[in-house]
Amino acid sequence: MSTTAPSEQAPLTVADVVDILRRAAPPELAEPWDSNQLICGDPAETVRTVLLAVDPLPPVVDEAIETGVDMVITHHPLFLRGTDHVSATTAKGRSIHRLIRAGIALANAHTTWDCAAGGNADALATAVGLTSTTVLSPSSADPALGIGRVGR
Template identity: 45%
Template sequence: MTDNAAPPTVLDVVNALDRRYPRDWAESWDRVGLVLGDLDHAVSRVLCVVDCVPETVDQALAEGADLIVAHHPLLLKPVSTIAPDTYKGRIIHRLIRGDVALYAAHTNADVANPGVSDALARRLDLGDLRPLVPAATGGGRGIGRIGELPEPMDLAEFTGFAASRLPATAAGVRAAGDPARTIRTVAVCGGAGDSFLSDATRAGVDAYVCADLRHHPASEHLAEDGPALLDVAHWATERPWLDEVAEWLRGEFDVAVTVSDVDTDPWTVHAFSSSEKETQP
């Protein structure tokens, strides 16, 4: 955009986002795209967030953002009211009063190339990336990514490396498997990943990094000689994607783009009991 050009409108930015993350790439249950906002409103500042929650709305209003680009949809589950005495209603009323539009790119951004898992893989220095579960349409798209570490590490070392490279949260990074296991090939999946444990096993990777792993699926996976597991806070696996979205938006439009570092992971305290010995990676 030249110095004399008019700023983009909400519609301009939405159309560009829809081209990068087509809505028909989203899962059928997902709710992506523009949630609210005046299509003709000029956009001079964008805030990229993982979650649209009161804290990130506070940030958007304080910074004078015209548009929030979020990963998680605010209205994923149906609601029968947006009354201001409800949680989601309060958020919606605040955004409308502040003239802040809200856009969500969720599973359509997960499968994009580049997408959420690409950003996670790059934080871990993985190279030669390919999809963990390729999309039928090809184009390098699909769920998750598989890549190679520049140099092998044992699992204990790789766990510490992941913790140093990913956004810090109270939950930290925990690993399952032999601490001495050699890690060369790694699969990653931004967000909840236990639906793809069998895909990681079939891919023959040494470790699988994702969020929200549950006790029984993880235990059974390891009992079947599956790859080592690294369980990371959900927010931390998806926060890296915001940097890539922000960089792309700055290249597309002459607007200010901020990335939110507000930690929206619900877990805020991590402690060991006095009878336990903490195991350091």
């Protein structure tokens, strides 16, 4: 009797996870004012565990550190507008410092995920039982996709 060892796949990296996220929620679907990106983290680092959350609030950072995840993906960005500092004197700055010290990457998909096929709008429409849905606010990149759904 012969046995074959299971094939070993190379571990995912932060860059791989971001690529998967961008394929599911393409950057071209983003609203022009929005931020959808890798916020902190080394693209070459290995990712074995991911924590998903709506907002990158301090309790989410606490949980990520306490559970030892490699990456956090949130819907809302930590910084919606540009910033000129990430000093630990602010809550957002402290969050960035804590994540970096713990080696935890942070990425988000905001309006890209709102618009994406199978994203927030589709999931919510399904959850409330909408049928015959159409897009409320079509994306200029793909009018079949966009923010919001209306239906019966």
